[in-house]
Amino acid sequence: MKYTVAVRTLCEFTAKCGDLDLRFTPSPTAQEGMEGHAAVRSRRGAGYQSEISLCGEYRNLRVRGRADGYDASLRQVEEIKTFRGELDAMPANHRALHWAQAKVYGHLLCEQQGLEEIRIALVYYDIAQRKETAIVEACSAAALEQYFHQRCDLFIDWAEQELAHRAQRDLALEALAFPHVSFRKGQRQLSETVYKAARQDRCLMAQAPTGIGKTVGTLFPLLKAAPRAGLDKIFFLTAKTSGRQLALDALATLAQGRGARPAVRMRVLELTAKEKTCEYPGQACHGEACPLARGFYDRLPAARRAAVDAATLDKTALRKIALLHQVCPYWLGQDLARWCDVIVGDYNYFFDASALLYSLATSSQWRVGVLVDEAHNLLERARAMYSGELNEYDLHALRQSAPAALRKTLGSLARCWRDTWRDQAGAYQAYDEIPFKFQAALLRASSAITDYLAARPQDGDSALQRFHFDILHFLRLAEVFGSHSVFDVSLRAGRAAAGAQPGRAVLCLRNLIPAPFLEPRFAASQAATLFSATLSPWRFYRDTLGLPENTAWVDVESPFEAEQLQVRVVGRISTRYQHRALSLAPIAQLMASQYLAQPGNYLSYFSSFEYLQQVAGEFIRRFPHIPVWEQARSMDEAAKEQFLARFSADGAGIGFAVLGGAFAEGIDLPGRRLIGAFVSTLGLPQINPVNERLRQCMSAAFGERCGYDYTYLYPGIRKVVQAAGRVIRSHADRGVVYLIDDRYAQARVRELLPAWWHVQLA
Known part of the structure; x- marks a missing residue:
């Protein structure tokens, strides 16, 4: 071989x-x-x-x-x-x-x-x-x-070592046993479908409810299929740090073997952002400034060999090896991506415009299997990856301190910048194309800054360099600008009729449909599985994410019984903006009645902080004896932990939170820690100029009937189902969910709710 x-x-x-x-x-x-x-x-x-x-x-x-x-x-x-x-x-x-x-x-x-x-x-x-x-x-x-x-x-x-490792790895994966005594309900169905899709070189979308063990249920079959499917690498991609840790724990469990089956020696690498791994923050990445950059390539071979011998390379293990050999942990990890079997990291490592794993996979002609955890998050994340923003305030501040050699060029850019919005009547305006003069001015500014910085590499992480990176990103997006994106201008409030203060205009190349950018990513993978508890309707995600036409779909059977969760639709209350003042007292009364009938911990979700505060104020005024705690804007990690700590198994009270926020998904409050939820909204995104432009784009791409649903209805219901999913986390859990809005009584809305829910009109 x-x-x-x-x-x-x-x-x-x-x-x-x-x-x-x-x-x-x-x-x-x-x-x-x-x-x-x-x-x-x-x-x-x-x-x-x-x-x-x-x-x-x-x-x-x-x-x-x-x-x-x-x-x-x-x-x-x-x-x-x-x-x-x-x-x-x-x-x-x-x-x-x-x-x-x-x-x-x-x-x-x-x-x-x-x-x-x-x-x-x-x-x-x-x-x-x-x-x-x-x-x-x-x-x-x-x-x-x-x-x-x-x-x-x-x-x-090294090649002989790699051949031997691959042969041993594949033999062990062929014999890989499921790490637990039995599958959970629904977990076997998920695993079998992932395995079949991998063997057929197909993409798969899997909607699988919380509680069945999706991480193990997708990793096990893909690893098992890897030898026969000829997979060189498996990428497990997540939106959050907690997802990475679950994957690392599952891989450690799988590698241990079970019964007579031997342990599997897999090289597992966790990729972490540079700012979270840098040992010398504030120092530039070169030998004159950072001791871990000095002689990096001379010490890399020994560090590389020690790392592959260690096999398990999470953030802590990688740092230990890197410092032992006096090399940068971040760049050691980047090198090891070539030599590891399973790589766990953020979405951006494969889907971003300059993605490391995608670049390596295509240049090295690897056959890769990709697992996308909590895949409902990929749409918004991908839109951000392929959007770029330039703030006039940054340009204004830069001009105050710019070197003489750049002042003329930056002044010309500022004039072209103002020309882009000079005739704009409203605070927001979307355009079908980027003004040629403005794009040309950006190119001239980029060229001038490039020449200036090339002669002064010691300038390091300056404001000028950061602004230049923003320009370069904007220009790269401008090269591929099309109907999937818009160029828009937002003006800050207070613009005078005759002009504006410097720093008023924010120019954005805003991606609306990432499908054209993600399509080649999925084409580069032999087997990609996207899984989440909320991937319905599947055609919405297939269309917007650019999945192939032959993508398979499975809606995995729920492990829960309808009797575990009471779902009650309250159709007599409208939470529409124009009706909110009338909704405050009825919502407060409903929440109090449920709490008094069954004391315990509840979460109550609202469409905005403003609405949350209005209902909370009404509730506290009417029922001061019931404990209440509220989510606040911009909570740090300590404040979030304090909020969640109130949900103790022997506690009782109501937490007020925003739908789609930090406490609406990705948190686990099993048993008595959470026995119910109130959702006082349909979750629809706000109607504003940006979303209306998105609706028009969706209508043009996928048909008029899809415009509203793809922009408002499907994203809204997805947030509702995610929030309600906090209540039932295991077979032993029991709880209640109130869906508060008259629109929940509509058939087209009800059919988007999980099939295992037994919905009743309250």
């Missing part, structure tokens, strides 16, 4: 040395990189070949990749690198890596075409100056073969 490795991976593994240096380097965007490559190729002769697929073998190693270009008349292979700034400022270890890649491609080409010698050309193309610099070296085929063998010899021990 041969181990397959990409040319880039081989060279990074064997040729990178020296410091980690992440000082601002004005690298071209992906689009600029492609344009730069195209510009170089356009200058070549008619016989010039581009993107040549190459493959070679040495002992049990297969090396493959694509050479940028080959000129047969010159017998010259070219490795093209685009850049900005001064070529002489490029770090030496970057140059060494480029030469290594070029020479390996040179060897593979000599072998493919039977050449005895070849010219190796490193072609550096300056994006700003549109000028290329070629560094050429003539090499014999024998010398390149020797160089290639040297690279391979440095990697071969």
